[in-house]
Amino acid sequence: MSFVESEERIALRKAVAEFAAKYGPEYFTGKARAGEKTTELWEEAGKLGYLGVAVPEEYGGGGGGIGDLAAVCEEMAAAGCPLLLMVVSPAICATVIARFGTDEQKSKWLPGFADGTVKMAFAITEPDAGSNAHKLKTHVRRDGDDWVLNGTKTYISGVDEVDAVLVVAIQETGPVLVIVPTDAEGFTWHEIDMDIVMPEKQFTLFFDDVRLPSDAVVGSPDQGLLQIFAGLNPERIMGASMGTGTARHAISKAVAYAQQRTVWDTPIGAHQGIAHPLAKIHVEVELARLMTQKAAALYDSGRDKQAGEAANMAKYAAGEAVAAAVDQAIQTHGGNGLTREFGLASMLAASRLSRIAPVSREMVLNFVAQNSLKLPRSY
Missing domain, CATH: 1.20.140.10 (Butyryl-CoA Dehydrogenase, subunit A, domain 3)
Incomplete structure (x- = not known):
C-alpha cells in the first residue's frame, strides 16, 4: 500500500473539487432549507462520470474502486455539498449488485448507477434491530415463482427520490437482499420529522404483502x-x-x-x-x-x-x-x-x-x- 495517492486519484480529486465549487454550500443549504433536492448537482455529477467511477467499465462506469468513489464523496463534502445518497446508492447498492448480481441484474441496474440516472436506497435498520442484524424481523418467502415481503424498516435515507430500495430481509435459510421498486404495491413509507438541515429525508418503510418477481433477490439467495x-x-x-x-x-x-x-x-x-x-x-x-x-x-x-x-x-x-x-x-x-x-x-x-x-x-x-x-x- 502506498501512502501517496496515484496521479489519477489526485487528478480526480482536483476535478471534483472544481466541479463541486460551482455549486457550493449556498446552493446545497439553500436547497435543504427549501425542502428541495439537489437534482442538478446529482445529474451533472452523473453525466461527468463521478458517480460511476467504481462501476465496472463494461457497464459504463470508470472501472475504479471504492477508494476512487470515496475520494469523490470527500471532495464534494469539502466543497460544502455532502451528498448522503452517494454513501448509499453507488457505494452500497451498486457494489453489491456488481459483486453478486446475476448478469441480468447487472445489465438492468449498473448502467444507471454509472451515469447517475438510477438511485437506490438501502434498508437494514428496523425499530427493534439496528446493529444487531440477527434480530431482523422483515421477512420474505417464496410463493410459486414470486417472493412476498413483509416487515418494517426505519431511518432509511432518500426513499422519496430513488427508483428502488435494496432491502435486507430474512428467509428460511438466512438473510437475503431484495430489490423493491418504490412503486411496488403494498410498499408505503412515512417521513420522520428530523431536526437536521439536509436535502435527503429519513423514512420509516412498511412492506405489506409486497409481491416481487423471482429476480428480485440479488444473486443467489444463500449469499x-x-x-x-x-x-x-x-x-x-x-x-x-x-x-x-x-x-x-x-x-x-x-x-x-x-x-x-x-x-x-x-x-x-x-x-x-x-x-x-x-x-x-x-x-x-x-x-x-x-x-x-x-x-x-x-x-x-x-x-x-x-x-x-x-x-x-x-x-x-x-x-x-x-x-x-x-x-x-x-x-x-x-x-x-x-x-x-x-x-x-x-x-x-x-x-x-x-x-x-x-x-x-x-x-x-x-x-x-x-x-x-x-x-x-x-x-
Missing part, C-alpha cells in the same frame, strides 16, 4: 450474509469520507475567519487559544483520511476481513474529527458562528450524525475490543 458485509464496509468507508470532507470544509471556513478577523489589530488566528485547537483538529482529520484510504485499499484488494476492521476505525476517527471540527469552527467565529450568514450552525446536527450512523461509535468500539483486542463480549 445474503456475504452481500451484507460487502455493502457495509463501503458504507463505512464512504461515511468516513463524507465526514472528513465536511471537517475540511468547516476548518477551511474557520481558518479563513481567523486570518481576517482582527482584535487589537491582530488576527485572532495568531493567538494560540485559536490556532492550537484548529491545528489539533487538522491533525485528527488527516489521520482519519489516512485510515479511510487504508480501508479502501484493503477493500479494493479483496481483503474483506482486514477492510472491515479498518473501515470501522476510519468511521470512528472521521466521526470524532468532524464533530470536533464543526464545533471548533463555530467557536472560532464566536457569535457569528451561529448565524445563517456564516453557514456553520446548520452543519452541527449533521456533524453529530457522523458519530451515530451508519454505525455508532460505541458499536465500533465494541467491534475493536472484541475483534482487534480479542476481549470478551458483554452481550
Whole structure:
C-alpha cells in the first residue's frame, strides 16, 4: 500500500473539487432549507462520470474502486455539498449488485448507477434491530415463482427520490437482499420529522404483502450474509469520507475567519487559544483520511476481513474529527458562528450524525475490543 495517492486519484480529486465549487454550500443549504433536492448537482455529477467511477467499465462506469468513489464523496463534502445518497446508492447498492448480481441484474441496474440516472436506497435498520442484524424481523418467502415481503424498516435515507430500495430481509435459510421498486404495491413509507438541515429525508418503510418477481433477490439467495458485509464496509468507508470532507470544509471556513478577523489589530488566528485547537483538529482529520484510504485499499484488494476492521476505525476517527471540527469552527467565529450568514450552525446536527450512523461509535468500539483486542463480549 502506498501512502501517496496515484496521479489519477489526485487528478480526480482536483476535478471534483472544481466541479463541486460551482455549486457550493449556498446552493446545497439553500436547497435543504427549501425542502428541495439537489437534482442538478446529482445529474451533472452523473453525466461527468463521478458517480460511476467504481462501476465496472463494461457497464459504463470508470472501472475504479471504492477508494476512487470515496475520494469523490470527500471532495464534494469539502466543497460544502455532502451528498448522503452517494454513501448509499453507488457505494452500497451498486457494489453489491456488481459483486453478486446475476448478469441480468447487472445489465438492468449498473448502467444507471454509472451515469447517475438510477438511485437506490438501502434498508437494514428496523425499530427493534439496528446493529444487531440477527434480530431482523422483515421477512420474505417464496410463493410459486414470486417472493412476498413483509416487515418494517426505519431511518432509511432518500426513499422519496430513488427508483428502488435494496432491502435486507430474512428467509428460511438466512438473510437475503431484495430489490423493491418504490412503486411496488403494498410498499408505503412515512417521513420522520428530523431536526437536521439536509436535502435527503429519513423514512420509516412498511412492506405489506409486497409481491416481487423471482429476480428480485440479488444473486443467489444463500449469499445474503456475504452481500451484507460487502455493502457495509463501503458504507463505512464512504461515511468516513463524507465526514472528513465536511471537517475540511468547516476548518477551511474557520481558518479563513481567523486570518481576517482582527482584535487589537491582530488576527485572532495568531493567538494560540485559536490556532492550537484548529491545528489539533487538522491533525485528527488527516489521520482519519489516512485510515479511510487504508480501508479502501484493503477493500479494493479483496481483503474483506482486514477492510472491515479498518473501515470501522476510519468511521470512528472521521466521526470524532468532524464533530470536533464543526464545533471548533463555530467557536472560532464566536457569535457569528451561529448565524445563517456564516453557514456553520446548520452543519452541527449533521456533524453529530457522523458519530451515530451508519454505525455508532460505541458499536465500533465494541467491534475493536472484541475483534482487534480479542476481549470478551458483554452481550
